[in-house]
Amino acid sequence: MNKLMKFGAIAAAITAAGAVSAGTLDKVREAGELACGVSEGVPGFSNPNSDGVWVGLDADFCRAVAAAVLGDANAVRYVPLASKQKVLAVSSGQVDMTSRTTTWTMKRDSAEGVDFTAVVYYDGQGFMVSADAGISSAKEMDGATVCVTTGTTTELNLADFGRANGLSLEPVVFEGKREAVDAYASGRCDALTTDMSQLAAFRTGFSDPSAHKILPEVISKEPLSPLVAHGDNQWKDIVTWVVFGIISAEELGVTQANVADMAANSSDPSVQRMLGSSGDTGGFIGLESTWMADAISAVGNYGEIYDRNLTATLGLERGLNAQWKDGGILYAMPIR
Amino acid sequence: MSFTKRTAKPGFSVQNIGSALSQAVVLTIVLGIVYVLFTNTQENLAIRGIESGFAFLDHEAGLPIGDSLINYSPTRSYGYAFLVGILNTLFVSFLAVIFATILGVFVGIARVSHNWLLAKVAAIYVETLRNLPLLLTLFFIYSVVLAALPHPREAIELMEGVYLSKRGFYLPRPLAEAGFPVFLTAMLVAFVLGLGFWRWAASYKMRTGKPMPGFWGGLGIVVALTGIAYIATGRPISSELPVYAGFNFKGGLAMKPEFASLLIGLVLYTAAYIGENVRSGIQSVQAGQIEAANALGVSNAVVTRKVLLPQALRVTIPATTNDYASLVKNSSLAVAIGYPDMVSIGGTIIGQNGQAVEIIGMWMAVYLTINLIISLGMNYLNARVLHVER
Numbered sequence: 001m002n003k004l005m006k007f008g009a010i011a012a013a014i015t016a017a018g019a020v021s022a023g024t025l026d027k028v029r030e031a032g033e034l035a036c037g038v039s040e041g042v043p044g045f046s047n048p049n050s051d052g053v054w055v056g057l058d059a060d061f062c063r064a065v066a067a068a069v070l071g072d073a074n075a076v077r078y079v080p081l082a083s084k085q086k087v088l089a090v091s092s093g094q095v096d097m098t099s100r101t102t103t104w105t106m107k108r109d110s111a112e113g114v115d116f117t118a119v120v121y122y123d124g125q126g127f128m129v130s131a132d133a134g135i136s137s138a139k140e141m142d143g144a145t146v147c148v149t150t151g152t153t154t155e156l157n158l159a160d161f162g163r164a165n166g167l168s169l170e171p172v173v174f175e176g177k178r179e180a181v182d183a184y185a186s187g188r189c190d191a192l193t194t195d196m197s198q199l200a201a202f203r204t205g206f207s208d209p210s211a212h213k214i215l216p217e218v219i220s221k222e223p224l225s226p227l228v229a230h231g232d233n234q235w236k237d238i239v240t241w242v243v244f245g246i247i248s249a250e251e252l253g254v255t256q257a258n259v260a261d262m263a264a265n266s267s268d269p270s271v272q273r274m275l276g277s278s279g280d281t282g283g284f285i286g287l288e289s290t291w292m293a294d295a296i297s298a299v300g301n302y303g304e305i306y307d308r309n310l311t312a313t314l315g316l317e318r319g320l321n322a323q324w325k326d327g328g329i330l331y332a333m334p335i336r
Numbered sequence: 337m338s339f340t341k342r343t344a345k346p347g348f349s350v351q352n353i354g355s356a357l358s359q360a361v362v363l364t365i366v367l368g369i370v371y372v373l374f375t376n377t378q379e380n381l382a383i384r385g386i387e388s389g390f391a392f393l394d395h396e397a398g399l400p401i402g403d404s405l406i407n408y409s410p411t412r413s414y415g416y417a418f419l420v421g422i423l424n425t426l427f428v429s430f431l432a433v434i435f436a437t438i439l440g441v442f443v444g445i446a447r448v449s450h451n452w453l454l455a456k457v458a459a460i461y462v463e464t465l466r467n468l469p470l471l472l473t474l475f476f477i478y479s480v481v482l483a484a485l486p487h488p489r490e491a492i493e494l495m496e497g498v499y500l501s502k503r504g505f506y507l508p509r510p511l512a513e514a515g516f517p518v519f520l521t522a523m524l525v526a527f528v529l530g531l532g533f534w535r536w537a538a539s540y541k542m543r544t545g546k547p548m549p550g551f552w553g554g555l556g557i558v559v560a561l562t563g564i565a566y567i568a569t570g571r572p573i574s575s576e577l578p579v580y581a582g583f584n585f586k587g588g589l590a591m592k593p594e595f596a597s598l599l600i601g602l603v604l605y606t607a608a609y610i611g612e613n614v615r616s617g618i619q620s621v622q623a624g625q626i627e628a629a630n631a632l633g634v635s636n637a638v639v640t641r642k643v644l645l646p647q648a649l650r651v652t653i654p655a656t657t658n659d660y661a662s663l664v665k666n667s668s669l670a671v672a673i674g675y676p677d678m679v680s681i682g683g684t685i686i687g688q689n690g691q692a693v694e695i696i697g698m699w700m701a702v703y704l705t706i707n708l709i710i711s712l713g714m715n716y717l718n719a720r721v722l723h724v725e726r
Contacts, residue, residue: 032434048627085689091384091690109412112690113384145503150671159400159410167682170584171400173680175671183448183674186483186503190583228384276459 006266014326024096024228024235025069033075037098037227038306040080043201044314045121054078058099060299061120061226061243065097067240068194068282068291073298082175083152084259086106086139090114090227097239098227101195103153108227115236118243122320122329123195124218125157128203130215133190139219145170147180147189154194154263181205195222200314239284244293248333249273249301251323256300264294274335281335292335302330347492354445362698364421377693393418393687401676403592414685420704421681428663428677429706432602436658436663439607444652458611464569465608471669478597478673485593488584488685497577497646503584508575515569521643522565529561594675606663614653617648649721657714661707678702 028034038046038058046058049193056327059078063141067073081096086102089095091113101123102108104116105246127138127146135141138161150173162169171187172189184192192199196218203209226243228236249255252271254262263275272278276289283289299305301321310316322328379686381388393415401408405427406422446458483502486492491501497508523607537550578588620642629639670677682695 084683087684087690091386107688108690111385111387113381113386141583143581143586144400145584148675149688150680152687155684156688157401159398162400163410169400172401172592173400173402173676173681173684174674175683179672179674182479186479188483188489224437231383237373314407 005205015020015250024232025238027071028096032070033077034062034066034069035077035079035098036065037079037081037086037095037100038084039100040178041301042101042177042198044197044310044316045201046078046099055123055309057121057305058101060305060309061099062097064240064246064295064299065099065226065242067298068245068295069218069238069287071290071294073162073294083149085178086165087112087114087227088273090229093229096235097230101224102225102227104225105153115230116227117236117240118247118332119223119225120243121197121224123156123222123224125220125222126191126218127191127193127215128199129191129215130183130187131211136215137216138219139165139167141169141191142167143170145188146191146193147172147174147184148193149173149177149180149225151176152194153220154322155221161219176287192279195224197310197314198318200316204314215250220303235288238287241285241335242291242295244306244332245274245295245335246299246336247302247323247330249292249296250303251325251332254296254301256297257282257306259293259296263290270335283326349610351638352437375538381693384568384569386690388691388693390694392694395687397688399681399688400682402594402674402678414689417681418685418698419675421678424681425664425702426674426706427503428598428602428670432599432663432667433604433660434529434566435599436606436610436659437605440604440610440656441596441614443607444612444618447611447615448618461618462608462611465605466612470601470605471672474597474601474669474673477601478593482593482597488580491580491585497575497588499578499585501585502593504593505596506578506588507591508577509587509589511574511576513570513572513574515572519565521570522569523562526558526561526565529691530556530558541718547610566622592675594652594670594673597673598675598677601669602663602666605666606659607661610656613652613659614648616655617650619643620651621647626647646721650718653714653718653721657711657718660714664706664710666702682708 031310034129038054038176042056042058044056044211046054047058049055053286054076055202062078063073064067066076081089081095081098081100084099087108097117099120099123102116103123104119104274108114109116116317127141129135129141129144144167146158148158148171155173158171159167161167172180172183174183177198180194181192183189183265185206186313192202196214203212206212226239234260244281248270249259254270254271254275259275262271266272266275266277269278271279275293276282276291280289282291285291285335288294300308307319307322311318318326318328320329322330324331348663370658389631396410397412397414397417398410399417400410401417401420403424405423406420408417408420441459443461447462449455449458480595485500485502488499488503490503491499491506493499497506499506531554534550534554537548539551540548541550542548576587578585578590580586625643625647627641629643634642667677668679671680672682679699682699686692686695
């Protein structure tokens with residue numbers, strides 16, 4: 001009921017809100033904090049740790065934006081959002097942005113009042129089954145019961161995959177990820193489906209991870225990107241370029257540890273431009289010239305964020321998410 | 337609730353004009369607010385580039401639904417998917433209302449029973465269920481009780497073709513064979529004859545004063561004729577047994593754990609409230625009424641049926657109307673345990689389209705309609721059991 005009410009409140013906001021959000025930057029500065037929508041708990045992406053601090057790749061992007069905009073990485077108000085609320089919460093102005101495993105799709109981008117910024121993680125949907133189910137391919141799942149979360153592209157991909165391969169798959173659809181994972185763990189479903197990275201994350205949470213296996217098929221493209229409300233171009237530019245900046249920092253070898261030194265001493269013009277020691281790239285988007293230096297010293301570059309949150313805790317390979325020079329498809333637009 | 341009619345004062349008086357004016361003002365303000373909210377919403381949606389209107393209901397849904405009463409596939413439209421949700425909501429609410437009423441009546445009678453143990457057990461049941469949030473009860477039933485059942489591979493076989501497992505309750509599906517239409521017709525005829533006998537018996541008793549077992553006689557007619565027809569038409573009902581194959585049972589009828597949890601939870605929760613209504617109804621009947629009836633020397637069963645219950649119903653029915661309405665609304669908690677009710681499917685549609693205003697409007701309209709129908713039915717019942725005031 002609680003979620004339903006929260007949901008009603010967001011819809012009411014659409015009904016009652018005044019003209020939007022030209023001026024999210026001003027709003028954030030005035031509030032002194034960034035309202036950042038995150039998941040309700042996906043290890044490695046956004047999940048409160050034992051001290052109640054939100055950690056993960058998505059949570060770090062909230063911090064990076066707050067550092068670039070306000071100079072303070074801790075000035076973030078995390079707003080946990082269920083899948084079906086995430087788009088609405090941004091379009092209605094309840095949050096300033098989301099950094100929340102949201103797939104960039106045409107419909108959301110064009111007809112639902114939100115804009116995507118830049119991809120922070122290239123994911124794909126897969127299946128996890130119990131190791132003793134005796135199958136090695138998703139195509140052998142005919143008749144299987146599959147646990148899935150409501151309001152996501154995952155749910156649609158599952159139906160598409162079944163139709164395309166002539167498999168009869170019986171979905172059990174849950175409101176929350178936690179409930180879906182629990183139902184799978186208790187044996188209600190033969191398989192759990194969501195993005196590969198999250199399957200890996202949930203698998204590490206089981207008492208015996210080796211009793212579960214992730215099937216090889218990746219059945220969809222899931223480029224995950226932060227969301228902002230449609231119509232505020234300056235704000236969209238800010239979030240987009242913070243993401244590109246974090247990715248560029250890895251490419252240019254700027255790290256959390258050496259960022260101050262690089263800002264003062266680097267002779268690389270790309271580094272100088274990004275860190276504000278020459279020119280004023282921050283000025284293009286209405287921020288201080290130290291915008292990227294602040295963000296990097298708060299959370300580090302993309303590689304550091306990835307290692308800290310995904311490699312160290314979940315053992316995820318970089319794969320597609322390696323830099324373009326290293327065989328991945330991570331490619332930041334040039335900051336100049 | 338009193339049904340005495342108050343007739344309005346005829347003619348114009350200063351008072352009437354004043355009240356008419358103030359009502360007109362209030363109505364204007366309310367309509368004005370509604371208009372402003374409507375236009376404001378339209379503007380906001382347009383500014384944000386969000387599509388609005390109900391055109392999306394015709395688009396292909398593409399979403400999977402695990403449990404539906406009517407044939408559904410992801411190629412159907414959003415509107416059809418929503419209809420599946422409405423039917424699921426109606427189905428679970430309908431069954432829950434029936435079972436909660438039966439259980440509630442038992443609990444209420446047990447509460448005032450002279451049997452100390454029975455009364456205490458009923459009291460503990462009522463207090464426990466009423467004081468726990470329904471959501472907790474649902475989670476408990478779903479993830480503790482039903483999840484403890486074995487995997488379908490080791491399903492419990494209660495009798496041939498009836499299996500109990502984590503995947504639900506599977507039982508044989510009845511199939512109509514040749515001769516079924518004839519049998520069905522015969523059954524209907526038997527039913528009409530039985531009903532006719534019952535009514536005739538009642539009027540015979542009124543006319544002559546002699547007892548005539550109308551109900552049992554009617555039931556006997558139905559059972560006997562149906563039985564004869566079943567054999568005469570060559571046993572036209574066979575069954576399809578569920579068989580475990582691959583991942584799960586195939587064939588047969590299935591009651592999924594999500595549906596079962598929701599139904600059980602709603603029944604247990606609502607029955608506690610209905611039990612209290614029944615108890616207060618019974619206790620509201622003055623002891624003198626029962627004593628007077630006993631003094632006439634009729635049996636206890638007749639006293640209960642003709643004196644106690646009709647008077648108890650006057651107190652019980654209005655309170656129970658509210659509980660039925662709450663039950664229907666509470667069924668929306670289905671979303672937490674994975675049963676595809678109207679709210680769950682509507683939520684998915686919002687996730688796909690972002691058209692929250694339309695879907696929330698549709699939810700409101702459906703719940704309002706269901707609850708108005710319940711109110712109408714219950715008010716009709718209530719009017720029938722009310723004192724005829726002199």
